[in-house]
Amino acid sequence: MSRATAIPIIGALVVAVVGAGVLVRLLVHNSPQEAPARASPQPAPQPEWARQAVLANPADGEVIYVRGVNNIPSCATCHGEAGIPEGTSPYPRLAGQSAEYVAKQLDDYARGVRVNEQMTPIARALNVQQRAQVSRYVTTLKPPETALSAAALNERGRQLDEVGDNDLAIPGCGNCHGLRGRGEGVMLPPLAGQPRAYLVSQLNAFRTQRRQNDTVEIMEGIASRLSPEDIEALAQYFSSLRPLRAEAAASP
Known part of the structure; x- marks a missing residue:
């Protein structure tokens, strides 16, 4: 083969090789790309207080509730042996509350999310397991049966429970806590039969943001729009x- 003939042939080979490379790159570039695999959504980890509250033994919690432990006073001292304090008491009724709700409140006290001069040191003196045990024991306390006491019924309070107040952008309390304060689910506590002084103190605490452990901040917003008269x-x-039993005992 002469040199004159070889040069065009070599040139053609070079062009073919380069062209093939360009073609391959174009095909790769234009071919549909596989989307990267999307990670499956994972549920948020359950807080330790919630896991412990499910597993706790109520019998262990009874000792803490009734007798106290490690120089910590018994819960019954303030909340009553049956979980129902005196009517004039500033302490909440625990009978009928869920273990999850009570465990969260104790955890919030221990972490300083919810502050109370009596409950904060008590909650911090108990470990996670002890707080869960006493929370589980509370679920064994029978809640009182409740009924409307017509003589003491406040019409404004009833309106705010059943209807709310559109002018103030306040929904009815019953939307979350159940009509007439019966409670809903495990995290929306019953309000019926709670001591008046306790309810006033907590609504005012939400109103002034001294209590800020409402996860979705609904109570802070609602309470901020309540007047002192509405809170009362x-x-x-x-x-x-x-409680129906109390009403029956008071009847002549």
Whole structure:
């Protein structure tokens, strides 16, 4: 083969090789790309207080509730042996509350999310397991049956419970806590029969943001739009939903 003939042939080979490379790159570039695999959504890890509250033994919690432990006073001292404090008490009724709700409140006290001069040191003196045990024991306390006490019923409180107040952008309390304060689910506590002084103190705590452990901040917003008179009306209304047994005993 002469040199004159070889040069065009070599040139053609070079062009073919380069062209093939360009073609391959174009095909790779234009071919549909596989989307990267999307990670499956994972549920948020359950907090330790919630896991412990499910597993705890209520019998262990009874000792803490009734007798106290490690120089910590018994819960019954303030909340009553049956979980129902005196009507004029500033302490909440625990009978009928869920273990999850009580465990969260104790955890919030221990972490300083919810602050109370009596409950904060008590919650911090108990470990996670002990807080769970006493929370589980609370679920064994029978809640009082409640009914409207017509003589003490406050009409404004009833309105705020059943309807709310559109002008103030306040939904009815019953939307979350159940009509007439019966409670809903495990994290929306019953309000019926709670002591008036306790309800006033907690609504005012939400109103002034001294209590900020409402996860979705609904209570802070609602309480901020309540007047002192409305807070008193709600406290009077819910505290007037007395246990049926108490009403029967008071009847002539």
